[in-house]
Amino acid sequence: DARVTQTPRHKVTEMGQEVTMRCQPILGHNTVFWYRQTMMQGLELLAYFRNRAPLDDSGMPKDRFSAEMPDATLATLKIQPSEPRDSAVYFCASGGFGANVLTFGAGSRLTVL
Amino acid sequence: GEDVEQSLFLSVREGDSSVINCTYTDSSSTYLYWYKQEPGAGLQLLTYIFSNMDMKQDQRLTVLLNKKDKHLSLRIADTQTGDSAIYFCAEREYSSASKIIFGSGTRLSIRP
Numbered sequence: 001d002a003r004v005t006q007t008p009r010h011k012v013t014e015m016g017q018e019v020t021m022r023c024q025p026i027l028g029h030n031t032v033f034w035y036r037q038t039m040m041q042g043l044e045l046l047a048y049f050r051n052r053a054p055l056d057d058s059g060m061p062k063d064r065f066s067a068e069m070p071d072a073t074l075a076t077l078k079i080q081p082s083e084p085r086d087s088a089v090y091f092c093a094s095g096g097f098g099a100n101v102l103t104f105g106a107g108s109r110l111t112v113l
Numbered sequence: 114g115e116d117v118e119q120s121l122f123l124s125v126r127e128g129d130s131s132v133i134n135c136t137y138t139d140s141s142s143t144y145l146y147w148y149k150q151e152p153g154a155g156l157q158l159l160t161y162i163f164s165n166m167d168m169k170q171d172q173r174l175t176v177l178l179n180k181k182d183k184h185l186s187l188r189i190a191d192t193q194t195g196d197s198a199i200y201f202c203a204e205r206e207y208s209s210a211s212k213i214i215f216g217s218g219t220r221l222s223i224r225p
Contacts (some may be wrong), residue, residue: 004155033213042154042217043201056212076202091155100205102213104155 002026005106006092014067018080021051021108032075033102034060034067035091043091049075068101082112117216118120119202124222129190129191133219138183143211145178147187150199150218159187159200194223 005024013019027030033048036045047057052069060067069075079086089109093102116138117164125131137178143164148176162176162185169176175188189196199218203212 035215044216045212046215048212093156100144101158101161104148105159108157 004105023092029094
């Protein structure tokens, strides 16, 4: 059963610390999306990649967030320095050619104190 | 820019039909989706409809698309307690980038 794997599932950190979230997309999928879910904002698109190249990261605060795909099996989302307002659940989703359907990971719940 | 809107809450009696509504702004959307999120879990695809279709039925689920009004609905027949979840509407824009934009989700609760 193919699935998107995200780590860590839960992370509690202090303000100012660096946070890195990782995503392993489904093997063979060539698009990867990062979303953030909060009670206030719902599900926001942060960034997405096709064939490891960033297509759109306009939803991401550029001063502290960065997203990369070092290889086809790993996508990372980094926050440096983290702030309490970054507390949210971060979802990674991957899609095959055309990305008509996305498969979501279970999410990484981040709490910044 | 693109926007997808849904009401935040819906409460229905067990056994009744649930209808969850969604409006979107991008008239060039190619695909429209319904995803389900159970507590503590990621989003799971329920169903999707291509923009040249008006209706799609899959067991207890019926999706209706009104392109003129940019309105999408999901009907769940014979709603059960296991249907309690947050339901997200989403659209895929027509462009070389083809990003997928989600609504804020509708929390469906079931009354006995």
